[in-house]
Amino acid sequence: MKKTLIYGSALSMLLLLNGCKKDNPTPVNEEELITTVQLIFQEEGGMSSDTFSFKDIDGVGGIAAVTDSIILKKDIRYIVQTRVLNETTSPADNITEEILEEGTEHQFFYQSTPADFINNFEYLDEDDNGFPIGLEFGCNTKNAATGTLRVTLRHEPVKDAANVINNDITNANGETDIEIDFPARWY
Amino acid sequence: MHLQKIGCKFAIMLHKILWVMLLCVAPVAVQAQSCEWSISGKVIDEHDQSALSYSNIILLETNQYAVADSNGYFIIRQVCSGKYTLIVEHIGCTPDTVTLDVNSSITRNFYLEHHEEELAGIITTAVKYTSGLSSHEVDSKELEKLEGKNLGQILNGIAGVNQLKTGANISKPIIHGLYGDRILLVENGVRLESQNWGTEHAPEIDPLAAQSISVIKGAATLEYGTESLGGMVVIQPPVLKKQPHLNVDISLVGQTNGKGITTAAKIQQGFKKQAAYYLQGTFKKLGDQQAPDYNLSNTGLQETNLSAGFGWMKRGWDLSGHYALYSQKAGIFRSAHIGNLTDLNNAIQSDTPLIVLPFTYDIIAPKQHNTHHLAKVQLRKYFSKQRTLHIAYSAQHNRRQEYDIRRGGRSDIASLDMRLFTNNVLTTFQRTHSIGKKSHLLEGKSGIHFTAKQNRNDAATGVKPLIPDYYQYGIGFFDMEQLKLRSFTLDWGARYDYTRMLAYVFDNNNRLQTPTYNFHTYAISLGGSWTSRQQEVQLQSGIAVNSRFPNASELFSNGLHHGIAAIEFGEPDLRPEKGIKWTTTLLAQYKKFIQAEVTAYISTIYDFIYLAPLPEPILTIRGAFPAFRYYQTDAQLAGLDMTLKSTPAKWLSLYGRYSILRGKNKSTDEYLIYMPADNIAGGFEWQQDFSAVKNVFFGMEYKYTFEQKKLPISIPDFKAAPGDYHLLGASAGFTYPVNDKNSISFSVSGENITNSRYREYLNRFRYYADETAWNLTFRIKYSFQ
Numbered sequence: 011m012k013k014t015l016i017y018g019s020a021l022s023m024l025l026l027l028n029g030c031k032k033d034n035p036t037p038v039n040e041e042e043l044i045t046t047v048q049l050i051f052q053e054e055g056g057m058s059s060d061t062f063s064f065k066d067i068d069g070v071g072g073i074a075a076v077t078d079s080i081i082l083k084k085d086i087r088y089i090v091q092t093r094v095l096n097e098t099t100s101p102a103d104n105i106t107e108e109i110l111e112e113g114t115e116h117q118f119f120y121q122s123t124p125a126d127f128i129n130n131f132e133y134l135d136e137d138d139n140g141f142p143i144g145l146e147f148g149c150n151t152k153n154a155a156t157g158t159l160r161v162t163l164r165h166e167p168v169k170d171a172a173n174v175i176n177n178d179i180t181n182a183n184g185e186t187d188i189e190i191d192f193p194a195r196w197y
Numbered sequence: 198m199h200l201q202k203i204g205c206k207f208a209i210m211l212h213k214i215l216w217v218m219l220l221c222v223a224p225v226a227v228q229a230q231s232c233e234w235s236i237s238g239k240v241i242d243e244h245d246q247s248a249l250s251y252s253n254i255i256l257l258e259t260n261q262y263a264v265a266d267s268n269g270y271f272i273i274r275q276v277c278s279g280k281y282t283l284i285v286e287h288i289g290c291t292p293d294t295v296t297l298d299v300n301s302s303i304t305r306n307f308y309l310e311h312h313e314e315e316l317a318g319i320i321t322t323a324v325k326y327t328s329g330l331s332s333h334e335v336d337s338k339e340l341e342k343l344e345g346k347n348l349g350q351i352l353n354g355i356a357g358v359n360q361l362k363t364g365a366n367i368s369k370p371i372i373h374g375l376y377g378d379r380i381l382l383v384e385n386g387v388r389l390e391s392q393n394w395g396t397e398h399a400p401e402i403d404p405l406a407a408q409s410i411s412v413i414k415g416a417a418t419l420e421y422g423t424e425s426l427g428g429m430v431v432i433q434p435p436v437l438k439k440q441p442h443l444n445v446d447i448s449l450v451g452q453t454n455g456k457g458i459t460t461a462a463k464i465q466q467g468f469k470k471q472a473a474y475y476l477q478g479t480f481k482k483l484g485d486q487q488a489p490d491y492n493l494s495n496t497g498l499q500e501t502n503l504s505a506g507f508g509w510m511k512r513g514w515d516l517s518g519h520y521a522l523y524s525q526k527a528g529i530f531r532s533a534h535i536g537n538l539t540d541l542n543n544a545i546q547s548d549t550p551l552i553v554l555p556f557t558y559d560i561i562a563p564k565q566h567n568t569h570h571l572a573k574v575q576l577r578k579y580f581s582k583q584r585t586l587h588i589a590y591s592a593q594h595n596r597r598q599e600y601d602i603r604r605g606g607r608s609d610i611a612s613l614d615m616r617l618f619t620n621n622v623l624t625t626f627q628r629t630h631s632i633g634k635k636s637h638l639l640e641g642k643s644g645i646h647f648t649a650k651q652n653r654n655d656a657a658t659g660v661k662p663l664i665p666d667y668y669q670y671g672i673g674f675f676d677m678e679q680l681k682l683r684s685f686t687l688d689w690g691a692r693y694d695y696t697r698m699l700a701y702v703f704d705n706n707n708r709l710q711t712p713t714y715n716f717h718t719y720a721i722s723l724g725g726s727w728t729s730r731q732q733e734v735q736l737q738s739g740i741a742v743n744s745r746f747p748n749a750s751e752l753f754s755n756g757l758h759h760g761i762a763a764i765e766f767g768e769p770d771l772r773p774e775k776g777i778k779w780t781t782t783l784l785a786q787y788k789k790f791i792q793a794e795v796t797a798y799i800s801t802i803y804d805f806i807y808l809a810p811l812p813e814p815i816l817t818i819r820g821a822f823p824a825f826r827y828y829q830t831d832a833q834l835a836g837l838d839m840t841l842k843s844t845p846a847k848w849l850s851l852y853g854r855y856s857i858l859r860g861k862n863k864s865t866d867e868y869l870i871y872m873p874a875d876n877i878a879g880g881f882e883w884q885q886d887f888s889a890v891k892n893v894f895f896g897m898e899y900k901y902t903f904e905q906k907k908l909p910i911s912i913p914d915f916k917a918a919p920g921d922y923h924l925l926g927a928s929a930g931f932t933y934p935v936n937d938k939n940s941i942s943f944s945v946s947g948e949n950i951t952n953s954r955y956r957e958y959l960n961r962f963r964y965y966a967d968e969t970a971w972n973l974t975f976r977i978k979y980s981f982q
Contacts, residue, residue: 042607183543
């Protein structure tokens, strides 16, 4: 009986140790990670442009995110392009293209605090159903002041809900994929 | 047994008289020969080598006979030389006929085959559990009335047991306030090894494959591990009997809420050649469920399960095997899948879920796919003097895939894809000794347990995994003893486990780190019970010390958990938890009129691991998220469970139950989060048998759940705990015996028949929607015996 116990235990140890393969795992390449959002402001009719960005280089946690302050001239109309990147890969993954491809499922919102900090807002792009996406827009800066510009990207928003096409996020629903508060100053 | 002994003796008398009469008619030449021989020996059960007390041994030719004693020993004296036909008989056995040539005294053993031998039972052997525990069994009759429900829903009806729900379909049992890693789930003697660290990971167990399910709330058996700080759930598969038999059961269940259908079939067969098997399968399909005012979009479910077992008995040993497959696809409530704190606030402020779509059976992202394979082979060898050696090898493979709503057409690629492969070898040795002259027994069980486990993430997900790849090896030693005296039982036991864990963690720069851990955990239990002579009062009390080492999620979490809209950080320096629990149960009964059971318990857990929020939310590209970290504190839980049952008339039974629990974080002197609220329930059942139909019943149950007011102040909750609520249920049914082999039973049960609009504190989806509306379940079962 004792022999059986010993043999049984030895056999089982062997079985167990055999079941393990020690090859190292590979790191995951995060495809949907968004690390960078850039807002490229160009004066309407002008030539030069200013880029302000938000960067969270390593994703959640780790190194803290860095948000630029948007500094622009007062009382000017700007045309803005928004670009979304994943800079953990080399070359950087251009997520803007994916958003464009799935345009009907995405919409950007730009809300300022105070509410009239930016005015005369107009979406300048369209998805396949004629609804705005928001990767391109135009707006005016108001008088010299400081405030905040919040950039939100909603995934699967309800684009035909009340006022959503007018940059009003109230009834938009959907899920937030990007939400950045840029401190801003017009001079 | 006593009556049968007398009956046997009477039969022998009759036998004797008949033979004497025959002998008188035919004169027998009395030869001059030696008549000083004796035939002696022992009558033994062929299978498990136990003594067959009070067996009858008859010499047909001279009708000399003996009755074996309580140890199976017998002696027939003054046997003359000659050839004899010996018949050895015992109740419940096939008699043995042996021809003996007597020329001198003979001593030999006789082996009889017991009819009712059971094969694959796990805890039907000597040392069951330690006493001082409160154990509740949901037997096959009750399981039949609950067909179609999942494990958490079935156990919810036991006082002191609750469920932690993630929507209507996913629930984890909570025993005395503790769940997940702190309770052990054992299926057919195999400890369930799955990703049970997740609050939204339900146990991969199909109740339709079980013969009975028991919940142990006190000191649990040390055979399977050291971590049952809360208790244990034991799932017994269909019992295999080796006598020739064939059982077929086919069930069909339909439910109105979710328009769901469940079908299950089981076949059990035993053969004369000492073998038996069973085969069982389940298929379940459920669409979106409804709350009273709206559809709960994407709450469908599809399940395909299979289980099989076999057993083979020989003299002195048996071999059995078991296999179970559990495969489930479940939708995650669409409106519960939110982005950041802003989204969460929008969802919470809305009284109704934000996304309500028409009813469908389709299950789309977000969803979970789970597949669990469990296989076991076990060998039992029976030695003389009631000693048994038991070796069991089991392997489990758990694959868990979680699908998210993703960009770029990736919703078809899982965001989380983990494979957990576990091997277990359990070797136990059981022995029984008689102590003293009275029937005092000392039963003991000791064993060695090996575990080897491996967790692998699939890198093709394109998403950083929630927990890393890791290997885990463990070895455990245990010994349990139980002393049975006349009205007292005493038991004690100890277990030590050594576990080594090697993790492969990628830090924020994708560099590989390989932290290793060596955990030493142990468990000790000590208990006793006293039963009054007339068995109207039984008092059980026991103290158990258990320890649990931190799991991969508690150690290594690093990132955003979509399901809970929070960022979690593991704590790599966590120490094992050590809990000490004292449980006392008093059972009292006065005839059949009233039966009461009261269980009181108090437990203190040192280094209790829990999640607490960090002072500031973390800013990410998605906005702000609350962040949590794992901490250790000392926790104390205490509670009371009461169950009452009364049968004032043969046709009427009444019952009630009440449970309360308080859990505190001793360092902060605050209540623990997610503790079940007090609840009270009561009901009646009217039951009658008629000539054409049997077991006609009608019952109702009322349950009241109090508002959970005992909440921690420092841990913010997104929404205030919901208020109290009332639930009313009813059920009715009957069995129609077609003939003595076939029967069909029907039943209807209604839940929440008043269509109460309520939310349950322990349902993580209470932030977004109400609980389900009324539901009628229809059950038809055909049985062939």
